[in-house]
Amino acid sequence: MKQFLYAKDIGDLDAALKEARQVKADRYAWKSLGTNKTALLVFFNSSLRTRLSSQKAAQNLGMNAIVLNVGQDSWKLETELGVVMDGDKSEHLREAIPVMSSYCDIIGVRSFAGLTDRAADYAETVLNQFIEYSGRPVISLESATVHPCQAFADLITIDEYKKKARPKVVLSWAPHPRALPQAVPNSFAEWMVAAGYEVVITHPEGYELDPHFTAGARIEYDQMKAFEGADFIYAKNWSCPGVSNPGQYGQILIRDGSWTVGARQMAVTENAYFMHCLPVRRNVIVTDEVIDSPQSLVIPEAANREISAQVVMKRMLESL
Ligand code: CP
Numbered sequence: 001m002k003q004f005l006y007a008k009d010i011g012d013l014d015a016a017l018k019e020a021r022q023v024k025a026d027r028y029a030w031k032s033l034g035t036n037k038t039a040l041l042v043f044f045n046s047s048l049r050t051r052l053s054s055q056k057a058a059q060n061l062g063m064n065a066i067v068l069n070v071g072q073d074s075w076k077l078e079t080e081l082g083v084v085m086d087g088d089k090s091e092h093l094r095e096a097i098p099v100m101s102s103y104c105d106i107i108g109v110r111s112f113a114g115l116t117d118r119a120a121d122y123a124e125t126v127l128n129q130f131i132e133y134s135g136r137p138v139i140s141l142e143s144a145t146v147h148p149c150q151a152f153a154d155l156i157t158i159d160e161y162k163k164k165a166r167p168k169v170v171l172s173w174a175p176h177p178r179a180l181p182q183a184v185p186n187s188f189a190e191w192m193v194a195a196g197y198e199v200v201i202t203h204p205e206g207y208e209l210d211p212h213f214t215a216g217a218r219i220e221y222d223q224m225k226a227f228e229g230a231d232f233i234y235a236k237n238w239s240c241p242g243v244s245n246p247g248q249y250g251q252i253l254i255r256d257g258s259w260t261v262g263a264r265q266m267a268v269t270e271n272a273y274f275m276h277c278l279p280v281r282r283n284v285i286v287t288d289e290v291i292d293s294p295q296s297l298v299i300p301e302a303a304n305r306e307i308s309a310q311v312v313m314k315r316m317l318e319s320l
Contacts, residue, residue: 001315003131004139005124005146007187007194013155016311020156023314024307027060033317034063040104041067041141044077044111044126049278050141050149053305054108060310061317066104079111079126093129101134106316113144113181115250118242121145121181122210137316139309142183145210150277151187152308155195157301158232161273166197167231168270172223173203174285175255176237184277185238186213193217202226206253208243223259230269235261235276235285262287266295273297 003009010016022029039058043051051067058065070077077096078089085092101107111126121144130138140146158167169192171185185201186209192199193216201214202223208214220226227233242249260283266272274286274296282288291298 001312001319002137004137004148004312004316005127005143006148007151007191009148010152010312010315013191013195016152017156017159019311019314020152020307023310027306027310030314031060031062033314034058034061037062037106037317037320038064038066038104039106039108039313040100041065041108042070042100042110042130043067043141044070044109045142047110047141049302049305050110053302054139054141054149054309056306057309057313058106060306061313063106063313063317068100079129093126094133097130097133098135101136105136105320106139106313107134107136108139108141109143110141111143113183113250115179115181115239118246118249137319139312139316144181145183146187146190147183147277148187148191149305149308149312150184151191152311153301153304154188154234154275154277155191156304156307157275157297158192158195158197160300161297162231164231168198168200168229169232169234170226170230170272171199171201171217171234171236172226172259172261172265173207174235174237174259174261175257176252176281176284177255179239179250179252180237182209182238182241185209185236188234188236189214189217200226200230204254204256204259206240206245206248207238209238209241210243223265224268227265227272228268230272233261233266233269233272233274235274235280237285260284260287261290263289266290271295275301278302
């Protein structure tokens, strides 16, 4: 595997889930695969789960893991091409990427959307520079529009807890005080549809996700209707994707607290499990009552980030 951004990059999902079960059963069985290999994990943005789970996954495979926090551990890096570099950015990605790649065998990159230029974000301009200039396999550790390591971990978690072959999985928008990217909901929708599940997406009008990721899912603007009979509820905030109105891209259109996932909504589900990628704002995205309930999967979901990262790195090492 040369890059990991989309569900198609990992191929057959049943085979990927089988491999995830094998890794989870004995995560140190491939310790020799990564001997004398290095994973470089480049973070342009903050992280708790992605940073720790990726480091752990690399170490499980016997790799050396180096974490670089851009701008804190390194020079500030310019990411746009053709600019006059007379500001605070000391080095361009064009040089930094080949230099970084000379010290490693696999690169993971976290680089959030800027949320001002939809075309640039959806072209994945930062991640694609790593793919073009590194000559190394590249993993999106949440880039501008996708978070595939999270979506794969979510799929592993649903596979572990589902009680029927084709569960009803509902992705629900929820309010948030800050404008957030669409990477998590994009990838979650993409991966759940690819898995063949019944996928319903509910959000206020104006928050339609890019159809590239949601084709095959049903959109329901009434949150209560969407939750009826659901087996899994996945809550997440996202800012306006700007699909029908590019001028609103990245904006907060609504702060309606009635969308906060609580006992009222969960009561109409099929005793659904609650999921969120974390970090989560309690009593904004979800009530304490729901996230602290026995149906909450947020901790096992986060634990599976180690497994999803390890399967991806394992496949990359096998293809070096
Ligand atoms: N879910 C997730 O990616 O968490 P972090 O931002 O803490 O890595």
